[in-house]
Amino acid sequence: MNTRVKICGVTNVADALVAAEAGADMIGLNFYGQSPRHITLAAAAEISRALPPFVLRVGVFVNPEEALVTRAIADCNLSLLQFHGGETSDFCTQFGMMSMKAVRVRAAESLNQLANFQTDAFLLDAHSKTGLGGTGEKFNWELAVEAQKFGKPIFLAGGLTPENVADAVRQVRPFAVDVSSGVESAPGKKDAAKVRAFIEAVRAA
Secondary structure (H helix, E strand, O other), X not given: OOOEEEEOOOOOXXXXXXXXXXXXXEEEEEOOOOOOOEOOHHHHHHHHHXXXXXXXXXXXXXXXXXXXXXXXXXXXXOOEEEEOOOOOHHHHHOOOOOEEEEEEEOOHHHHHHHHHOOOOEEEEEEOOOOOOOOOOOOOOHHHHHHHHHHOOOEEEOOOOOOOXXXXXXXXXXXXXXXXXXXXXXXXXXXXXXXXXXXXXXXXXX
């Protein structure tokens, strides 16, 4: 099985098209107001309309109002919902579409909470004091291998770059890898060369 690639925190059409043309399987649209990669519904809808149909649109939320999620699904043609906050399993799964819970991994005990969620997939990110994702910090990938015992697709995130993602793919064999800051020239601005190099490294691994 080929590992999929999600380019997250895309904030403009040009970056979205670069990612799609380079072979990205998914684009992450961040609706968390405190993130440097936050975009409005209107901007996300514009990006979604510009993308080819085979690229999945992933909505990224942190403790959102239900109405925001519902509106984003409709306006942005979302394919997958990603929740990064203190949402319950029932909240994540109420929208009638694929959902994914993000877990910030600090130690093996961090994985225990996966048993409480009935989402379609899990995203494992590094625990950081500075933010809820996109921090560029990584965690022990052996824990990502361990998380596969829960039987759900694993999205591996946290500190991935064009230089280390091949090692991550070979060690973990995740369903997907998720990158944001590792392919940026500045928060919210993707570096086209890094995006291409990242995707090429995944495919080669």
